Amino acid sequence: MAKNLNRIGLDKQTSSELAEKLNELLANYQMFYMNARGFHWNIKGHKFFELHLKFEELYNDSLVKIDEIAERILTLGFTPMHSYADYAGISKIKAAKNVSSGTEAVKEILKGYEVLLPLERELLEMSGESNDEGTNALMSDYIREQEKLVWMYSAFLHE
Numbered sequence: 001m002a003k004n005l006n007r008i009g010l011d012k013q014t015s016s017e018l019a020e021k022l023n024e025l026l027a028n029y030q031m032f033y034m035n036a037r038g039f040h041w042n043i044k045g046h047k048f049f050e051l052h053l054k055f056e057e058l059y060n061d062s063l064v065k066i067d068e069i070a071e072r073i074l075t076l077g078f079t080p081m082h083s084y085a086d087y088a089g090i091s092k093i094k095a096a097k098n099v100s101s102g103t104e105a106v107k108e109i110l111k112g113y114e115v116l117l118p119l120e121r122e123l124l125e126m127s128g129e130s131n132d133e134g135t136n137a138l139m140s141d142y143i144r145e146q147e148k149l150v151w152m153y154s155a156f157l158h159e
């Protein structure tokens with residue numbers, strides 16, 4: 001095995017840059033996840049049953065992605081961040097507290113995607129340039145799914 005390659009045959013230096021960016025995505029996703037849980041719990045109003053379920057779907061999906069991102073970092077040979085203090089320190093998505101209006105919650109979710117999608121596109125580009133197909137495929141799946149969700153949540157707001 002060449003010295004500058006890691007155990008899956010990718011360049012160590014570019015993998016380290018990718019892992020760092022993946023940790024940034026992980027931190028933001030953890031905040032996004034916790035916000036979705038809060039919306040699920042605290043939502044009120046005539047759309048309660050619909051949104052309570054929708055937000056549950058969203059946080060469950062976020063949990064799957066959080067695990068995939070963390071395990072991708074490990075696969076690349078690095079350590080995923082694993083404390084909420086660290087997440088809060090670097091996440092651009094901030095904690096949304098006491099949101100009980102459906103409209104507000106959906107706006108917060110859309111604001112979250114405004115952070116997640118550009119990060120994922122950066123990762124898509126970086127991984128494409130370094131032939132990291134594993135990270136690349138993961139990012140392209142996330143981008144496609146989330147772009148569709150942005151359409152749906154925007155339609156909910158009549159936008």
Ligand SMILES: [Fe+2]
Nearest residue numbers: 040041052056
């Ligand atoms: Fe619940």
